[in-house]
Amino acid sequence: MKRRDIFKYFTVSGIGAALGAIMGGKVSSPHPDTLLSSGKVAPIKMTVTELTNLNGNRFKVGAVIDAMGFAAEEDGGGGRWRKTGVGGQAPGQLPAQRGNTTLTDAQGNEWALILSAGSTALQVGLIDDVDSTPEFLAFVAGVQEAGKTVLPLHEGITRVESLTAGVPVLGSLIVQGKGKEASTIIWNDDTDGRDLWDFTGSRDFFEARDFTIRGSHDVNRSNINAYPMLVRNTERVIFKNLRSQYSRVMGIVARDALVAVATECSVDHCARDGISLANCDYTVTAGNDVSYVDDDAIAVHNQYYSDQRNHICIGNRFKFAQGIKMLGVHVASITGNTFDFCTGNAFDIQTLAATELEGGTPSFAVTITGNTVSNHINRANIDGLNSAGDIFALSSTSAQAGTLAAIPGTRKPDGTIDLPYAYYRNVYQQADANSTTPIPMSRGFTISNNTVMRNIERAGLLSDLGHGKFWMRDGEYDVDLSVKAATNPSFFRLPDTPVFSVNGTGNTFIGGKWFISASSNGRMVDSKLTDTTIYDCDALITAEPTTNQWGLKLEGFEVDLDPYLQHASRNTDGSWAGEGALTAMTLQGATGIELVGNTFKNMSRISDYDFNNAVRDGVLLADGNVVWSGVSTRGYSAANKGVGYIPSVGNTRVINYDADPANATFGEIINELRRDAQVQPTSGYYLDGWFVDKSIKQISLGKVITGWLKVGDGDLHTPGVNWREVRAEVV
Numbered sequence: 001m002k003r004r005d006i007f008k009y010f011t012v013s014g015i016g017a018a019l020g021a022i023m024g025g026k027v028s029s030p031h032p033d034t035l036l037s038s039g040k041v042a043p044i045k046m047t048v049t050e051l052t053n054l055n056g057n058r059f060k061v062g063a064v065i066d067a068m069g070f071a072a073e074e075d076g077g078g079g080r081w082r083k084t085g086v087g088g089q090a091p092g093q094l095p096a097q098r099g100n101t102t103l104t105d106a107q108g109n110e111w112a113l114i115l116s117a118g119s120t121a122l123q124v125g126l127i128d129d130v131d132s133t134p135e136f137l138a139f140v141a142g143v144q145e146a147g148k149t150v151l152p153l154h155e156g157i158t159r160v161e162s163l164t165a166g167v168p169v170l171g172s173l174i175v176q177g178k179g180k181e182a183s184t185i186i187w188n189d190d191t192d193g194r195d196l197w198d199f200t201g202s203r204d205f206f207e208a209r210d211f212t213i214r215g216s217h218d219v220n221r222s223n224i225n226a227y228p229m230l231v232r233n234t235e236r237v238i239f240k241n242l243r244s245q246y247s248r249v250m251g252i253v254a255r256d257a258l259v260a261v262a263t264e265c266s267v268d269h270c271a272r273d274g275i276s277l278a279n280c281d282y283t284v285t286a287g288n289d290v291s292y293v294d295d296d297a298i299a300v301h302n303q304y305y306s307d308q309r310n311h312i313c314i315g316n317r318f319k320f321a322q323g324i325k326m327l328g329v330h331v332a333s334i335t336g337n338t339f340d341f342c343t344g345n346a347f348d349i350q351t352l353a354a355t356e357l358e359g360g361t362p363s364f365a366v367t368i369t370g371n372t373v374s375n376h377i378n379r380a381n382i383d384g385l386n387s388a389g390d391i392f393a394l395s396s397t398s399a400q401a402g403t404l405a406a407i408p409g410t411r412k413p414d415g416t417i418d419l420p421y422a423y424y425r426n427v428y429q430q431a432d433a434n435s436t437t438p439i440p441m442s443r444g445f446t447i448s449n450n451t452v453m454r455n456i457e458r459a460g461l462l463s464d465l466g467h468g469k470f471w472m473r474d475g476e477y478d479v480d481l482s483v484k485a486a487t488n489p490s491f492f493r494l495p496d497t498p499v500f501s502v503n504g505t506g507n508t509f510i511g512g513k514w515f516i517s518a519s520s521n522g523r524m525v526d527s528k529l530t531d532t533t534i535y536d537c538d539a540l541i542t543a544e545p546t547t548n549q550w551g552l553k554l555e556g557f558e559v560d561l562d563p564y565l566q567h568a569s570r571n572t573d574g575s576w577a578g579e580g581a582l583t584a585m586t587l588q589g590a591t592g593i594e595l596v597g598n599t600f601k602n603m604s605r606i607s608d609y610d611f612n613n614a615v616r617d618g619v620l621l622a623d624g625n626v627v628w629s630g631v632s633t634r635g636y637s638a639a640n641k642g643v644g645y646i647p648s649v650g651n652t653r654v655i656n657y658d659a660d661p662a663n664a665t666f667g668e669i670i671n672e673l674r675r676d677a678q679v680q681p682t683s684g685y686y687l688d689g690w691f692v693d694k695s696i697k698q699i700s701l702g703k704v705i706t707g708w709l710k711v712g713d714g715d716l717h718t719p720g721v722n723w724r725e726v727r728a729e730v731v
Contacts, residue, residue: 044065044066045068045073046065046067046068047067047068047069047070047071047072047073047077047078048067048069048070048071048077048078048079048081048094048103048123048124048125049070049071049094050067051065051067051081051103051105051111052091052092052093052094052103052104052105052106053092053105053106054105054106055105055106055107056083056105056106056107056109056111057087057107057109059083059109060083061083061084061085061086062082062083063082063083064080064081064082064083064114065080065081065111066078066079066080067079067080067081067123070122070123070124070125071125075122076120076122076128076154077122077123077124077125077126078123079113079114079119079123080113080114080116081103081111081112081113081114082111082112082114083109083110083111084102084110084111084112085109085110086109087107087108087109088108089104089108089109089110090104090108091104091105091106091107091108092104092105092106094124094125095113095124095125095135095138095139095142096124096125096134096135096137096138097134098138099134099137099138099141100138100141100142100145101113101115101123101124101138101139101141101142101143101145101146102142112142113142115142115143115146115148117150117152118152119143119152120139120152120153120154121135121136121138121139121140121153121154121158122154123139124138124139124142125138126139126154126158128154128156128157128158129156129157129159130159131159131160131161131162132158132159132160133159133160133161133162133163136158136160136167137160137167139151140167140168141168144168144169144170144171144173149171149172149173149174150173150174150176151173151174151175151176152176152177153175153176153177153178153183153185153211154178154183155178155179155182155183156182156183156184157184157185157186158183158184158185158186159185159186159187160185160186160187160188160196161186161187161188162188163187163188163194163196164194165194165198166194166195166196166197166198166199167196167197167198168198168200169197169198169199169203169206170201170203171201171203172203172204172205172206173203173206173207174205174206174207174208174209175207175208175209175211176207176209176210176211177209177210177211177212178210178211179210179211179241180210180211180212180241180242180243180266181212182210182211183210183211183212184211184212184213184214185211185212185213185214186214187213187214187215187228188216189215189216189217189224189226189228189247189248190216190220190224190226191224191226192224192225192226193225193226194226195226195227195228195230196213196226196227196228196229197229197230197231199230199231199232199233199234200233201233202233202234202235203233203234203235204234204235204236205234205235205236205237205238206231206234206236206237206238207237207238207239207240208229208238208239208240208242209238209239209240209241209242210240210241210242211242211243212242212243212244212245213228213229213242213243213244213245213247214245214246215228215244215245215246215247215248215270216246216248217246217247217248217269217270217271218246218269220248221271221473221474221475222248222474223248223249223271223272223294223473223474224248224249225249226248226249227247227249227250227253228244228247228251228252229242229244229251229252229253230250230253230254230255231253231254231255231257231260232254232255232256233256234254234257235257235258235259236257236258236259236260237254237257237259237260237261237277237280238260238261238262238263239252239254239261239262239263239265239275240261240262240263240264240265241263241264241265242262242265242266243265243266243267243268244265244266244267244268244270245267245268245269245270246269246270247267247270247271247272248270248271249270249271249272250270250272250273250274250276250295251267251268251270251273251274251275251290251293252265252267252274252275252276253273253275253276253277254276254277254280255278255279255280256279256280257277257280257281258280258281258282259280259281259282259283260277260280260282260283260284261283261284261285262275262277262283262284262285262286262288263284263285263286263287263288264286264287264288265288265289266288266289266290267288267289267290267291267293268289268290268291268292268293269292269293269471270292270293270294270471271293271294271295271473272293272294272295272473273293273295273296273297273298273299273325274288274290274293274295274296274297274298274318274321275288275290275297275298275299276296276298276299276300277298277299277300278299278300278301278302278303278358279301279302279303279308280300280308281308281309281310282308282309282310282311283300283310283311283312283313284311284312284313284314285298285300285312285313285314285316286312286313286314286315286316287314287315287316288316288317289316289317290316290317290318290319290321291317291318291319291320291321292319292320292321292470292471293320293321293322293471294322294471294472294473295321295322295344296321296322296323296324296325296344296348297316297318297321297322297323297324297339298313298316298318298323298324298325299324299325299326300313300324300325300326300329300332301325301326301327301328301329301348301358301359302327302328302329302330302358302359302360302361303358303359303360308330309329309330309331309332310330310331310332311326311329311331311332311333311334312332312333312335313326313332313333313334313335313337314333314334314335314336314337315335315336315337316337316338317337317338318337318338318339318340318342319339319340319341320340320341320343320468320470320471321339321342321343322342322343322344322345322379322389323339323342323344323345323346323347323348323373323389324337324346324347324348325345325348326347326348326349326363326366327348327349327350327351327352327358327359327363328350328351328352328358328359328360328361328362328363329349329363329366330361330363330364330365330424331364331365331366332365332366332367333366333367333369334347334366334367334368334369334371335367335368335369335370335371336370336371337371337372338371338372338373338374339371339372339373339374339376340374340375341374341375341376341377341462341467341470342373342375342376342377343376343377343378343379343382343389343470344379344389345389345390345391345392345393345493346371346373346376346389346390346391346392346452346489347368347371347391347392347393348389348393349363349366349392349393349394349442349445350363350393350394350395350397350495351363351395351396351397351398351399351439351442351497352397352398359398360398360439361398361426361439362396362398362399362424362439362440362441362442362443363394363396363442363445364424364442364443364444365444366444366445366446367445367446367447368392368445368446368447368448368450369446369447369448369449369450370448370449370450371450371451372450372451372452372453373391373450373451373452373453374452374453374454374455375453375454375455375456375487376389376390376391376452376454376487376489376512377462377470377479377486377487378485378486378487378488378489380485381479381480381483381485381486382470382472382477382479382486383470383472383474383477385472385473389489390489390490390491390492390493390513390517391452391489391490391491391492391493391509391512392447392491392492392493393493393495394442394445394492394493394494394499394502395442395494395495395496395497395499395522396440396441396442396496396497396498396499397495397496397497398439399439399440399441399442399497400438400439401438402426402437402438402439403438404418404438406418407438407439407440407441408420408422408423408438408439408440409440409441409443409500410441418438420440420441420443423438423439423440424440426438426439441497441498441499441500442499442500443499443500443501443526444500444501445499445501445502445503445504446503446504447502447503447504447507448503448504448505448506448507449505449506449507450507450508451507451508451510452489452491452507452508452509452510452512453508453509453510453511454487454510454511454512455511456481456487457481458481458482458484458486458487459481459482460480460481460482461478461479461480461481462478462479462481463478465481487511488512488513488538489512489513490512490513490514490515490516490517491507491509491512491514491515491516491534492515492516492517492524493517493518493522494516494517494518494519494522494523494524495519495522496519496521496522497521497522498521498522498523498524498525498548499523499524499525499527500524500525500526500527501525501526501527502524502527502528502529503527503528503529504527504528504529504530504532505529505530505531505532506530506531506532507529507532507533508532508533508535509532509533509534509535509537510533510535510536510537511535511536511537512537512538513537513538513539514537514538514539514540514541514542515532515534515537515539515540515541516540516541516542516543517542518541518542518543518544518546518590519544520543520544520545520546520548521546521548522543523543523546523548523549523550523552523590524550524551524552525550525551525552526551527551527552527553528552528553528555529552529553529554529555529557530554530555530556530557531555531556531557532554532556532557532558533557533558534557534558534559534560534561535558535560535563536560536561536562536563536564537561538561538582539561539582539583539584539585539586540554540557540559540561540584540585541584541585541586541587541593542585542586543586543587543588543589543590544588545588545589546588546589546590547589547590547591548589548590548591549590549591549592550590550591550592550593551592552592552593552594553593553594553596554593554594554595554596554598555595555596555597555598556596556597556598557598557599558598558599559584559598559599559600559601559603560600560601560602561582561584561601561602561603562582562602562603563601563602565602565661567581567582569581569582569604570582572661572662573641573660573661573662574630574641574642574659574660574661575630575638575639575640575641575644575659576604576638576640576644577638578604579604579605579636579644579645580604580605580608581604581644582602582603582604582605583603583604583605583606583607583608584600584603584605584606584607585606585607585608585609585620586607586608587607587608587609587620588608591620593620593621594621594622595620595621595622595623595625596622596623596624596625597623597624597625597626598625598626599625599626599627599628600625600626600627600628600643601628601642601643602628602642602643603643603644604636604643604644604645605636605643605644605645606625606627606643606645606647607620622647622649622652623651624651624652624653625647625652625653626652626653626654626655627643627646627647627652627653627654627655628642628643628654628655628657628659629641629642629643629644629646629654629655629656629657629659630642630656630657630658630659630660631646631654631656631673631685631687631713632713633646633687633688633713634646634648634687634688634689634690634713635647641659641660642657642659646687648687648689648690651675653672653673653675654672654673654687655669655672655673656669656670656671656672656673656684656685657669657670658670670684670685671683671684671685672684673685673686673687673690674692675691675692675693676692676693676694676695676707677692677693677694677695678694678695678696680692680708680717680719680723680725681708681717681723682717683715683717684715685713685714685715686710686713686714686715687710687713688710688711688712688713689709689710690709690710691707691708691709691710691726692707692708692710693706693707694706694707694708699730702729702730703727703728703729703730704727704728704730705725705726705727706726706727706728707726708723708724708725708726709723709724709726710722710723711723711724
């Protein structure tokens with residue numbers, strides 16, 4: 001026999017023949033099975049299905065076979081199988097038949113898959129992109145029966161389209177894919193009340209990482225409660241790099257966890273919320289991408305039985321979705337999120353009525369900073385399903401006294417006040433409806449350096465601009481941008497009740513409706529807003545008729561309501577057709593608003609209150625504000641341009657500028673109406689009765705010149721005629 005002929009026998013089945021050839025044919029070939037009786041790995045080419053036809057009696061318990069595939073060699077299945085039992089089982093059963101990661105050979109011996117980090121359901125018969133529900137369930141059961149805490153997913157598509165119940169999660173578990181672009185689960189979300197995963201019982205933790213779950217909302221637009229990921233009864237929940245698509249309800253959900261974290265996840269084209277971690281005690285949502293969902297992009301609100309706190313929402317991206325719902329939230333930081341084509345409330349931090357099942361607690365200690373909202377779309381102009389929504393919705397609606405004489409933190413009839421601190425933990429109980437559970441008002445908001453801007457035109461359909469359509473629970477909807485209300489939110493909406501201790505600075509509001517919209521009882525108390533830009537909007541404050549006293553100071557605002565001279569009541573020369581055409585503050589009885597150091601441009605008037613009427617003293621406090629106007633006379637005049645009403649109360653400064661767009665010098669400053677000077681003005685336009693204080697006063701012959709009083713409107717400056725010297729006698 002030639003040496004080269006020996007190599008053709010170097011297969012497991014040919015080893016005996018090779019030995020026989022070498023020995024001159026005197027040693028017979030041993031049966032390949034006998035090579036495994038020592039318990040060593042069998043060097044045998046065999047698939048898992050062939051293993052079920054094997055005479056396993058020749059193997060000792062503990063023997064191991066490396067299967068080369070499941071149904072065929074190198075089909076991705078196979079794995080290492082260990083003999084774990086002798087006879088007594090139904091012969092020839094695959095894992096899907098046994099419901100776990102074991103099988104039986106032809107003699108009824110049991111073999112178990114040796115689970116490792118590289119194990120997947122392919123090794124128990126799952127076929128990529130083919131419905132393999134029994135095989136996947138068997139793999140999940142086997143992993144958990146073996147005490148493993150990691151459920152690996154293969155790179156490819158797992159179809160579980162014949163589920164009749166949720167996949168059981170029996171204990172703590174990590175479902176680990178190969179990446180959300182690589183591993184996908186497609187399931188049959190067709191039964192109301194049946195979820196993809198069953199979290200019956202309790203567990204310490206659950207994690208879902210690096211895979212995609214896909215539902216059927218693209219082909220079935222009905223909305224049913226079949227959740228692709230709803231984690232319950234779990235103390236710690238982590239979603240990492242998880243994607244949920246086409247859910248017929250919410251995308252990624254956890255309830256009642258002590259800790260719930262969602263980072264770098266994606267949710268799109270879902271019929272309800274994107275990521276909902278309501279009633280979880282400590283939540284982190286960071287770096288997530290939520291787009292084309294019908295409801296809230298992120299929800300971390302308190303529900304009726306809860307007092308959850310500590311929420312961080314940072315660096316998320318939202319598009320074509322409602323905003324962040326934090327009803328009744330306690331201790332939260334919302335930072336660096338971006339919203340594009342947001343509908344509904346961008347930041348919903350209300351306390352809802354006692355009859356609601358969520359948000360029945362006051363909100364407190366909330367910081368919202370560095371967020372950007374572009375192109376808010378009013379849902380009433382999309383499908384009309386939910387309320388219109390604005391940017392920041394703040395309220396204390398359900399705050400009430402219960403059995404106390406007054407709401408905690410407010411004055412009682414006897415002149416005393418119950419401190420609110422002991423009542424913040426009181427929560428809404430469904431059977432109680434707050435009738436005996438006192439709840440304080442919401443307070444403690446810092447809202448700073450947020451930008452809200454419209455940067456699309458008000459003409460045509462949204463899809464015409466190449467932005468697409470809104471994905472709603474029952475279909476796709478376009479938006480008619482020519483309807484102004486469709487793109488006209490308010491920055492703050494204050495429904496029903498006051499909120500306390502709101503501090504805001506550095507915010508920018510461009511192309512919207514009202515900066516503050518207040519109902520008859522909505523207002524800010526003990527609050528201060530500073531250094532804010534309001535540009536191309538309808539108003540600074542609009543309040544419904546009320547006698548409520550606010551406690552709000554506005555300082556350092558730049559308010560320019562009609563910079564493009566587009567208002568219907570704006571004349572072509574920059575003047576106004578009526579005094580009330582575009583009012584910055586419509587207060588209608590509200591009191592206690594202080595204006596300090598603000599700048600006003602392009603409006604018919606600053607307020608519906610007459611700034612020059614002493615009867616209003618204390619109602620609207622103003623000092624050091626600046627008004628830009630092409631001045632003609634004090635008060636309202638159709639000849640005034642830019643700002644139509646020129647106030648003089650509270651040391652108001654007036655900048656006289658060219659406000660007529662027909663002039664080549666449009667926008668240029670002509671003069672400032674000085675409030676003080678060392679000498680009488682000799683140039684510029686001044687108003688009748690305007691007083692210029694002499695900045696350095698000297699006594700001469702027992703008298704002192706205090707300043708100069710303008711006689712008549714105009715730019716004439718003859719001493720003693722157009723200006724009268726005002727003197728005071730020194731005693």
